[in-house]
Amino acid sequence: MKRRALDPETSSDSAETKLCKALLAMHGVGEMRAFLHDLCTPAELEALVDRWTVVPFVLDGMPYREIHEHTAVSITTIGRVARFLNQGSGGYRTAAARTSRARGPRS
Numbered sequence: 001m002k003r004r005a006l007d008p009e010t011s012s013d014s015a016e017t018k019l020c021k022a023l024l025a026m027h028g029v030g031e032m033r034a035f036l037h038d039l040c041t042p043a044e045l046e047a048l049v050d051r052w053t054v055v056p057f058v059l060d061g062m063p064y065r066e067i068h069e070h071t072a073v074s075i076t077t078i079g080r081v082a083r084f085l086n087q088g089s090g091g092y093r094t095a096a097a098r099t100s101r102a103r104g105p106r107s
Contacts, residue, residue, distance in 0.1 A: 051081050058082045
């Protein structure tokens with residue numbers, strides 16, 4: 001992804017914080033879905049959905065090829081998700097823990 005030189009008032013940290021606040025300002029799935037559809041290209045949204053789809057499978061320890069067979073998500077994407085689950089900032093794990101109660105058992 002390209003990084004542009006920005007003045008301090010619009011630095012990437014500040015812009016990232018503003019984006020996080022905008023995401024947090026959404027109320028409910030409908031508002032969040034509308035925001036994501038406005039914010040992301042169809043390909044970007046598909047990539048986000050693919051990553052999130054494989055999280056529970058990776059957390060369950062399912063082999064990558066089996067995850068691919070269930071989801072059609074690429075092995076590369078599955079590996080990327082697994083790497084960030086193990087070495088990332090903890091965001092996937094936090095979101096998975098907070099949504100697993102609402103999601104119920106996966107069949």
